[in-house]
Amino acid sequence: xxxxxxxxxxxxxxxxxxxxxxxxxxxxxxxxxxxxxxxxxxxxxxxxxxxxxxxxxxxxxxxxxxxxxxxxxxxxxxxxxxxxxxxxxxxxxxxxxxxxxxxxxxxxxxxxxxxxxxxxxxxxxxxxxxxxxxxxxxxxxxxxxxxxxxxxxxxxxxxxxxxxxxxxxxxxxxxxxxxxxxxxxxxxxxxxxxxxxxxxxxxxxxxxxxxxxxxxxxxxxxxxxxxxxxxxxxxxxxxxxxxxxxxxxxxxxxxxxxxxxxxxxxxxxxxxxxxxxxxxxxxxxxxxxxxxxxxxxxxxxxxxxxxxxxxxxxxxxxxxxxxxxxxxxxxxxxxxxxxxxxxxxxxxxxxxxxxxxxxxxxxxxxxxxxx
Numbered sequence: 001x002x003x004x005x006x007x008x009x010x011x012x013x014x015x016x017x018x019x020x021x022x023x024x025x026x027x028x029x030x031x032x033x034x035x036x037x038x039x040x041x042x043x044x045x046x047x048x049x050x051x052x053x054x055x056x057x058x059x060x061x062x063x064x065x066x067x068x069x070x071x072x073x074x075x076x077x078x079x080x081x082x083x084x085x086x087x088x089x090x091x092x093x094x095x096x097x098x099x100x101x102x103x104x105x106x107x108x109x110x111x112x113x114x115x116x117x118x119x120x121x122x123x124x125x126x127x128x129x130x131x132x133x134x135x136x137x138x139x140x141x142x143x144x145x146x147x148x149x150x151x152x153x154x155x156x157x158x159x160x161x162x163x164x165x166x167x168x169x170x171x172x173x174x175x176x177x178x179x180x181x182x183x184x185x186x187x188x189x190x191x192x193x194x195x196x197x198x199x200x201x202x203x204x205x206x207x208x209x210x211x212x213x214x215x216x217x218x219x220x221x222x223x224x225x226x227x228x229x230x231x232x233x234x235x236x237x238x239x240x241x242x243x244x245x246x247x248x249x250x251x252x253x254x255x256x257x258x259x260x261x262x263x264x265x266x267x268x269x270x271x272x273x274x275x276x277x278x279x280x281x282x283x284x285x286x287x288x289x290x291x292x293x294x295x296x297x298x299x300x301x302x303x304x305x306x307x308x309x310x311x312x313x314x315x316x317x318x319x320x321x322x323x324x325x326x327x328x329x330x331x332x333x334x335x336x337x338x339x340x341x342x343x344x345x346x347x348x349x350x351x352x353x354x355x356x357x358x359x360x361x362x363x364x365x366x367x368x369x370x371x
Contacts, residue, residue, distance in 0.1 A: 010300050011035035012321045013277060013314060015070060015254065017287035021047045023058040030290055031062035034297050037283050037321055038068025038121065043080045049117050052084070053337040056118035065322075066330045068167070070121040073110050076140045078124075085113055085343065086350045089357045090140035091125060095153050097360035103153045107160025107168070109353050113346050114166055116338045120330055121167040123216060123254075125157045127204035129177030138176065145177075147203035154204060158211050167328055170208060172218035172256060173243060174232055175201025179220045185261040188220045189229055197225065206247055213328065214252045215243065217281065219262030231263050233276055240280035252324055253280065257287040258296065270299035278310060282317040 011034040018027045018039075031039070039059045046052045056069045071080050076090020094106045107125075114122055127150050128134065130142035143153050154170065161168045174197060179188035192201070205215065217239060221229035225237065232238040233255045243249050255276045256263070263272050273284045273296040286293045304311040324330075338346075 009035075009318050010304060010314060011297065012037045012065070012318045013283060013300060014273075014293065014297060015040055015068060015283050015285045015287075016293045017042065017045075017257075017285075018290055018293075019044060019288070021045055021051055021055065023055060023062075027290060028058070028062050030293060031059060034293065035063050035065065036067070038070055040070040040072075040123075040285065040287055041080065041119075042072070042287070043083065046080055046084055049084055049343045050337045053116075053118040053333075057333045057337075060333045066325055066332045068121045068325075068330060069119045069333065070123060071114055071119045072123045073114060074124040074126060074141055075106065075110065078141060081113055081117070084117075086347045087354065088113075088350060089354050091143050091153065091157075092130070092140035093357055093361065095143035095149070097357060097364060099360060100152065100156050102357065102360065103156035104160040104163075105353065107157035107166075108163055109160075109350060111161040111164040111166035113350065115164055116342060116346055118333050118337075120165070121169070121214075122161060123169045123171065123214075124161075125154045125168065125170065126172070127151075127154050127170045127208070128172055128175050129201055131177040133178045133180045134176055137179065142177065147200050150204050151207045154208060155211060158208070165329075167213045167330075169214035169216050169254065170205065170212040171216035172220075173205060173215050174218070174222065174238060176218055176220055177201055179218075187229065187231060187262045187265040190220050190222050191224055192222070194225050197222070202242075202247070205243065205249065209247055209249045209251075212249070212251055213324075214254055215249060216254045216256055216285075217243075217276075219256050219260055219266075229266075231266050233258075233263055233281070234266060234272060234279055236279040238279075239276075244280055252282045252321065255281055255284045257285045259286060259288050259292055270295050274299060274303050274310070277314060277317065280313075282320055 014036045015038045016036045060067050075088035079088050126141045128142045130145050158168045178190045178192050217233040219231040219233050258272045269292050276284050304314050
């Protein structure tokens with residue numbers, strides 16, 4: 001890797017979000033300045049299939065390297081394309097069918113919809129365990145309390161994404177199954193023992209370490225492991241010692257959004273970005289305010305210029321990100337926007353899939369009642 005102009009290398013440590021359905025001149029200037037690894041869109045950015053595609057293409061025009069074009073699309077409550085293509089069944093609804101082919105189809109259909117609109121990365125699936133403690137927070141996002149069943153669903157979902165050229169991401173490491181607070185607003189303490197975490201919550205990451213292109217780190221604390229309530233997203237013990245070394249994970253490590261309350265209760269956003277990277281993370285997500293994106297970027301640039309050890313740590317992640325983009329063939333968005341005919345076909349296919357899931361679930365319920 002060439003010695004780095006910070007504008008064109010340290011930006012690879014950030015994934016950024018912004019407001020609006022069009023690319024403002026201010027956002028364009030920010031992307032040009034930072035040269036981030038990727039952008040992430042939310043429902044607030046998505047008005048129509050064509051508009052979404054053109055927005056992503058405009059983002060790419062500001063950045064010299066191919067972008068990760070990201071979205072959160074799990075189905076159910078977390079469905080950023082609901083208003084433009086129709087509702088996608090939740091992970092729990094698909095899992096309830098017990099049909100592995102439908103788990104795979106869930107990933108494939110989500111992947112096809114995302115690809116058509118210009119996305120190449122979906123921050124899914126959730127591999128948290130579905131426990132009573134987190135039921136109010138996770139709801140239909142989590143599929144099972146049995147880690148082996150979680151792996152069955154996630155493996156097929158990831159294969160479905162991969163079959164259409166989409167990158168997936170397991171979340172929320174090391175597991176939010178026992179977290180009874182929402183990390184968007186609070187810093188939960190998961191008091192589960194190390195032995196149980198290893199056997200249960202970490203089982204999906206151990207089994208899928210070669211299938212998960214990306215892993216997203218949660219903002220929960222695990223005092224039984226770290227002897228403090230530092231979020232896992234800022235913890236070298238969790239990211240480097242456990243995920244990288246003990247589990248042997250070799251893909252990309254992303255933070256959850258650094259603007260979430262769970263991490264901001266532990267550190268100001270600039271320090272959170274630095275601590276995440278120092279702990280062994282690769283890409284920090286800053287998903288909302290452009291001011292926060294700028295502050296994080298400038299803090300990382302300044303730290304890399306004054307701290308040789310941090311600069312070496314950052315360069316390691318930059319190399320990893322760039323190698324990943326080459327290996328996974330992340331390309332600049334150059335194709336044409338989807339036509340009305342294409343989006344109509346996708347919407348119809350999605351409706352048919354939802355109906356298939358509904359009927360399969362009804363048959364499962366009827367069979368259970370008979371027994």
